[in-house]
Amino acid sequence: MVGARTGPPLPETPLDDPIYVTRPFLPPLAEFVPMLERIWERRVLTNSGPFHQELEARLASFLDAPHVSLTTNGMLALSVALEAAGLEGEVVTTPYSFVATTHSVLLEKLTPVFADVAPHDLNIDPAAIEAAITPRTTAILGVHCYGNPCDVVAIEAIAARHGLTVIYDAAHAFGVRLHGRGVFAHGDYSCVSFHATKAFNTFEGGAVTTGTAAAKLAVDGRKNFGIVDEVRIPTVGTNAKMSEMNAAMGLLQLDHFGHVRRERARVDALYRAGLADVAGIAPLAVPLGVEPNHSYFPVLVGDGFPRSRDGLYEHLKTQGIYSRRYFFPLLSSLPMYRDTPSADPANLPVAGDAAARVLCLPIYPDLADPQVERIVAAIRAA
Ligand code: T4K
DSSP, X not given: OTTOOOSSXXXXXXXXXXXXXXXXXXXXXXXXXXXXXXXXXXXXXXXXXXXXXXHHHHXXXXXXXXXXXXXXXXXXXXXXXHHHTTOOSEEEEOSXXXXXXXXXXXXXXXXXXXXXXXXTTOSBOHHHHHHHOOTTEEEEEEEOGGGOOOOHHHHHHHHHHHTOEEEEEOTTOTTOEETTEEGGGSSSEEEEEOOTTSSSOOSSOEEEEESSHHHHHHHHHHTBTTOSSSXXXXXXXXXXXXOHXXXXXXXXXXXXXXXXXXXXXXXXXXXXXXXXXXXXXXXXXOOTTEEOOOOXXXXXXXXXXXSOHHHHHHHHHHTTEEOBOTTOSOGGXXXXXXXXXXXXXXXXXHHHHHHHHEEEEOOOTTOOHHHHHHHHHHHHHO
């Protein structure tokens, strides 16, 4: 038939063209194939192969991290960091995060103690950390939530005063810089996720960055069954190694990260311009001195808006727009945590308020301008 249209059918309603909170960036397949061919030639598939070693070296430089140990995912990065740090007792942490943060603490048989977050960045509040410290505290586990850095100066001063280890859950913070320096330069350990939904992905993956070579050695042992060499296995460990295929993807993604960051910045700027005059919708500000990665676009839905956060979330779904309530429910409200004294909602008013009001809008590199305009229009029409 002359003139017949080929390809997928054009969307008739918004529901035919769903927009999800994120969509992974993938480099051109043609760039990945030669890397797969190298793996086939070498037949080194895992256990710290050449791509793995190259990615660790390139990330150390890119992230300003003294040392990098790649892992299977962000959750296991947290687990091996907590193990390598040799902690006992209590870990002061935030209730406003993804479950991996506190589950890793509990799985390591440590006790999470919740401290409230600060309203301006929704990161753990140094004053609340100080108040939560007891003689059993051995570490502070902060989360650079949405990629916005914790108050690293205050946290590290508290840690120095009390002799505590500082671990950052930097799952969201790939490539983020603070006053011109990679945020991974801070803390004893930082743990990042390379999950499909993150600004930098290796399908699944992650890394622990460490301040010292000794700490890297401890992490490398813990992620490889506790093995040091053929005959020495001095500690217990898990298997949290990254494969060569994931490492190859990481090397390729690193080449494209500049583009990814720029496209995310474009979406961020469009939202901020489009929502600037919408009463009751307040995008979370990027703190001064931060070069962000725009991995999330959280807005606080306030009293001036005609719908509640959940009302807006449901309304957007009717328009085929799938935003997410990261991070609701609050971790401290989950069955395994809610009986601990620090989980009392009266202790965590700012986190409780954020969990009820934050909505993360879709953001990813190939979210086109008209799609962002569609989301802004749907919010305005609510
Ligand atoms: N610490 C923090 C602070 C974290 O946020 C996370 C993970 C971790 C630690 C642990 O890191 P990993 O062990 O995951 O490396 C997602 C992710 O699974 C999780 O990695 C992430 N944080 C968390 C905040 O979000 P869900 O349940 O929202 O994922 P899902 O499958 O609903 O995906 C969201 C949307 O993304 C989908 O609607 C469609 C799109 N999508 C997703 C995947 C997986 C795709 O288009 N393609 C895909 O392959 O948890």
